[in-house]
Amino acid sequence: MSIRLGDNQYGKAETHVVRITKGQTHDIKDLNVSIALAGDFAESHLEGDNSKVVPTDTQKNTVFAFASEPVGEAEEFALKLGRHFVKEFAAVKRARVTIEEFPWVRISVGGKRSPDAFMRRGAEKRLVLVTCRKNEEWVVAGLSDLVVLKSAGSEFWGFPRDRYTTLQETHDRILATAVTARWRYAGATTIDWAKSYDEARRILLETFAVKRSLALQQTLYDMGEAVLASRPEVAEIRLAMSNKHHFPVDLTPFGLDNTNEVFYAADRPYGLIEGTVVRDDAPDGALAW
Helix, strand or coil, rough: CCCCCCCCCCCCCCEEEEEEEEECEEEEEEEEEEEEEEECCHHHHEEEEEEEECCHHHHHHHHHHCCCCCCCCCCHHHHHHHHHHHHCCEEEEECCCCCEEEEEEEEEEHHHHEEEEEEEECCCCEEEEEEEEECCEEEEEEEEEEEEEEECCCCCCCCCCCCCCCCCCCCCCEEEEEEEEEEEEECCCCCCCHHHHHHHHHHHHHHHHCCCCCCCCHHHHHHHHHHHCCCCEEEEEEEEEEEECCEEEHHHCCCCCCCCCCEEECCCCCEEEEEEEECCCCCCCCHHH
């Protein structure tokens, strides 16, 4: 029997950095940064030889040091970090930088936005995943915990039934979901990251709002297709959408009618729908993920 070391990587997870850029108004970037390095690190695993291992503490310090300059968009910051590690250290063959950005919005006072007071925009997060090799780069952007609901325009019927099926068909239901969407860019240059993100998010929301849904699977595809149709810089999009079930409450024991207006919101178990929408001519992006 032969035993060998397989794929491996290591890094510093969840360095939480907050960067305030000050002027007449302040801007805030709230980033949770994780770094994973892969390369020529077999000696550390097999012999305890750390001569090629970039300490994870160094990785953390690099995040803070780079934040001393304006970080720009999360994609830019991730690319800057990834490029640094693959160019600075010969043993590093691949650097992967994952960023969760926590969006803040200005508080309005007397109808005017405060220059230096903010509030968090719910649980939603902006996502970035950058993978850098010596001569190749991939950028994946996205969002998570985008909770949306529509109280009309959703149906679910025509499904197979067996002796364990109790769910009733419906032509009028609440459709609620928490969206995680990640989209891979066809390249990593000449992209307006902020505009591309804002537009992709807008398209996802508008498609959810206006498209009639016969299944959450159909909604997922419609949302992904709309992003690809409108944003040529996006090569593929992967979506995961949890079905936040809302069940009509039976009020007949109380002598009351429920005309599909009173619901019980169940948090678990829940349906989880996942899918990928991709262009036929999209460049290979296996290493991007």
